[in-house]
Amino acid sequence: MENETPPTTARRRxxxxxxxxxxxxxxxxxxxxxxxxxxxQPRPSFFVIDSAAPGVQVGQIAPGTAEAPASQGLTLTDxxxxxxxxxxxxxxxxxIIFWKTDCDPCEAEAPDVAAAYAAHRSEGLVVLGIDVWDTxxxxxxxxxKHGLAYPIAxxxxxxxxxxxxxxxxxxxxxxxSDGIIRDRYFGPMTAAMITExxxxxxxxxxx
Numbered sequence: 670m671e672n673e674t675p676p677t678t679a680r681r682r683x684x685x686x687x688x689x690x691x692x693x694x695x696x697x698x699x700x701x702x703x704x705x706x707x708x709x710q711p712r713p714s715f716f717v718i719d720s721a722a723p724g725v726q727v728g729q730i731a732p733g734t735a736e737a738p739a740s741q742g743l744t745l746t747d748x749x750x751x752x753x754x755x756x757x758x759x760x761x762x763x764x765i766i767f768w769k770t771d772c773d774p775c776e777a778e779a780p781d782v783a784a785a786y787a788a789h790r791s792e793g794l795v796v797l798g799i800d801v802w803d804t805x806x807x808x809x810x811x812x813x814k815h816g817l818a819y820p821i822a823x824x825x826x827x828x829x830x831x832x833x834x835x836x837x838x839x840x841x842x843x844x845x846s847d848g849i850i851r852d853r854y855f856g857p858m859t860a861a862m863i864t865e866x867x868x869x870x871x872x873x874x875x876x
Contacts, residue, residue, distance in 0.1 A: 717837040718769070718802065724834025725842075727850050732832040734849030735759035743829055745799065745822035748809045753822060760846050762870035767833070767840040770803045770811040774857040775839045779815070779825045781860040785820050785867060792871055793846070797822060801830045802838075845870045 702836045730736050733755035757765065766782065768775040779874035786796045794817035801810045805823045812821045829835065833842065843852040843866045851869040854862065 670797060684688040719810070719830075719836040722831070722834035722836050724776045724840075724853070725832070725850060727756045728854060729850055730843065730848050731755065731763075731844045731850050733764075733829070734763075734844065734848035742826060743832060744826040745829075746825040747758065747820065747822050748812055750805070752825070755797075758797070759848075761793045762867075763794075763844040763872070764796045764848050764867070765796045765833075765844065766796065767801060767829070767842075768840055769800060769838040770807050772838045776815075777816075778839065778857040778859075781858065781863055783818060784860065785863045789867060789871055794871060796820070799824060799829060801827075801835055802850055819862070841866070843870045845868065 696760075731766075735756045743754065747753050755765075764786075766775075782796065786794065794831060797817060798817065798821045800821070801824040803811075803823070808821060808823050824830065833840070837855065839857055841854040842850055843859060845851050852866040854866065858866070
């Protein structure tokens with residue numbers, strides 16, 4: 670009796686009408702990954718805490734800075750309990766690091782952050798660590814034990830997390846002296862990555 674089952678190779682052949690769309694989708698996905706800017710998907714070691722939020726984008730005015738609308742009311746408290754705002758740093762390149770006291774990725778990048786701050790402090794760079802999760806007492810204790818050399822603040826207004834779309838730590842925002850966000854990154858940064866991002870906010874020195 671004749672076998673009516675089609676050859677195996679015929680059953681496995683993908684019709685051209687299906688193959689072409691699959692190739693197109695794959696090409697688009699590859700292009701997205703290749704051109705994805707910093708601050709896209711977080712690195713695997715990103716300390717995810719809340720649901721993902723879009724945050725403010727590169728090219729926008731950073732909330733709370735002198736150039737932003739004054740009605741936003743983003744206020745911070747330093748480790749001595751004094752109120753501070755981002756407006757206090759007007760005219761300076763500003764690197765904000767949103768972090769948490771029990772964040773291993775934050776500790777991993779801390780030496781590179783300290784080294785970059787030491788290297789560029791004379792150029793007017795301000796590094797500001799903002800904790801939007803822990804209490805002032807916990808942050809003060811942590812900063813004292815780890816000898817952090819740059820300003821540390823706690824979000825006393827509870828407004829920074831929604832304003833910047835903070836949903837994990839560390840989250841980095843690099844803001845120019847004009848208040849414009851020049852770069853951002855979700856997750857711990859290496860020394861090379863930090864240098865690349867700081868080049869976007871610190872004017873090149875003239876010979």
